[in-house]
Amino acid sequence: MRDADDVPALYAQILSEKVRVSQRKPRSLVRSDLPPVSLDSLPSSILLSRGRMEVNFTTVTELAEAMFALARILESEGDEFCRAFEPHYRTLSVDGD
Numbered sequence: 001m002r003d004a005d006d007v008p009a010l011y012a013q014i015l016s017e018k019v020r021v022s023q024r025k026p027r028s029l030v031r032s033d034l035p036p037v038s039l040d041s042l043p044s045s046i047l048l049s050r051g052r053m054e055v056n057f058t059t060v061t062e063l064a065e066a067m068f069a070l071a072r073i074l075e076s077e078g079d080e081f082c083r084a085f086e087p088h089y090r091t092l093s094v095d096g097d
Contacts, residue, residue, distance in 0.1 A: 036076035039084065043069050051087030 043066045047054040057063040074081055 034072065037069070037072045039073060039077055039080060041069065042073060046070060048085050050085055053085075 042048070045056045045062065045066045046069075047056070055063060055066055057066060
């Protein structure tokens with residue numbers, strides 16, 4: 001801790017000594033709004049059955065694109081996806097049965 005007779009001047013000096021850090025986020029990490037997608041838009045490289053998923057790809061880019069498409073589907077239609085593909089999905093009735 002520094003001793004100072006003029007605290008505001010010391011504070012100004014400390015602020016001027018600090019390295020400025022950019023508050024801008026990298027563009028690659030900024031989420032862009034994309035339109036919702038449905039299960040019908042599932043890529044043909046992804047094969048789904050209840051409790052099972054198979055992804056066919058020849059490049060990592062193809063894999064990443066397929067996984068991104070799946071993530072968008074889960075975000076848009078998560079409940080429908082669960083009903084269709086969870087191994088033990090069960091619906092709850094309104095009265096809690």
